[in-house]
Amino acid sequence: MASESVQQDVFTVLHGQASPIVSRWAYRASDPFAISFSVRRSSDRWIEWLVARDLVIEGLTTPTGIGDIRMAPRRIDGYDVVELEIRSDGGSAVLEVDRDLLAQFVDSTLEIVDLGEEHDHLDLDGAIARLTGSAAGPTTP
Numbered sequence: 001m002a003s004e005s006v007q008q009d010v011f012t013v014l015h016g017q018a019s020p021i022v023s024r025w026a027y028r029a030s031d032p033f034a035i036s037f038s039v040r041r042s043s044d045r046w047i048e049w050l051v052a053r054d055l056v057i058e059g060l061t062t063p064t065g066i067g068d069i070r071m072a073p074r075r076i077d078g079y080d081v082v083e084l085e086i087r088s089d090g091g092s093a094v095l096e097v098d099r100d101l102l103a104q105f106v107d108s109t110l111e112i113v114d115l116g117e118e119h120d121h122l123d124l125d126g127a128i129a130r131l132t133g134s135a136a137g138p139t140t141p
Contacts, residue, residue: 004029006108010101012039015083015094023097027053027109035109037084039095049086053109059084060103073099 005028011020024046026036035053038046051069058064059071059082070085080099086092 003112006105006112008101008105008108010097010105013081013096015096021095023095025102025105027105027112029112032113053106056102057106057115060099060106 005026007024007026009022009024012023013020022040024036024038024040026038027034028036033053034050035056036048037051038048040046049069055065055069055071059073061073063070063072065071065085068087072083072085074081074083074096076083076096079096081096082099082102084095084097086095
């Protein structure tokens with residue numbers, strides 16, 4: 001049986017800084033449209049964003065994104081990277097992720113849930129039950 005999730009830690013460069021930081025990329029079949037992207041701020045604290053998987057896939061080959069998260073492939077100092085720009089009310093950051101490592105991670109998500117099959121992995125009744133605090137089930141007249 002294939003795994004239902006994948007996680008990969010990648011050294012990531014904060015634009016303009018010499019020392020890399022650790023970023024964590026995770027994907028779960030139970031949330032098939034999203035990729036979790038986390039950055040380690042300290043030894044015990046991670047800051048997490050949810051990013052559309054389509055955005056990450058597109059960002060490997062072309063500039064994409066609007067709003068708080070934008071991605072673009074770049075060649076910086078001889079390295080192929082994906083530049084990830086993150087904005088919030090508190091500021092912004094530009095991160096550089098190795099394009100090949102990110103592509104390997106994306107490929108592993110596609111082994112779990114292929115493009116176009118995301119809806120087959122959604123538990124809409126369970127999501128509605130969690131949102132409403134009730135047990136989803138058939139209604140009786």
